[in-house]
Amino acid sequence: MLFRKTIRVCFGDIDNAGIVYYPRFLHYFHLAMEEFFRSELGINYAEVLHKRHLSFPTVHVQSDFRLRLRYGDQIAIQVRVINVGRTSITWGYEGYRLGNQEELVVEGQNVTVCVKTETFKKREIPVWLRKGLTVYMERFHS
16 A cells, blocks of 8 residues: 555645645645655655755646645545656655545645755765665555
């Protein structure tokens, strides 16, 4: 099963219409990706940033919004690794409203580029990360 991170919609996530303000979904994607590092790769994202000095800025993003979420709803963000390039990673996300029946709320993708935190210069994805992402991808595709 794909990695999932459950998030409860907070009051600060909603707009004047009483639904989740669309940029918050991108934040949910990022929260799920951070937790993916700990859960699936065995390393805290903070360690990646501060001890291994790697950052992953997003250079491309796209999303499709299917249903509304309201204050108090729970959403499970599912994380896929779509592609691991030389310096980039393409991530895929699906968000499901939890309840009696799961409903697809949002789908999205983003491309991140591996850079050295100090210089923000592109670098190749390290072997340890490439291996972990590839193993996860292979598990998903089988």
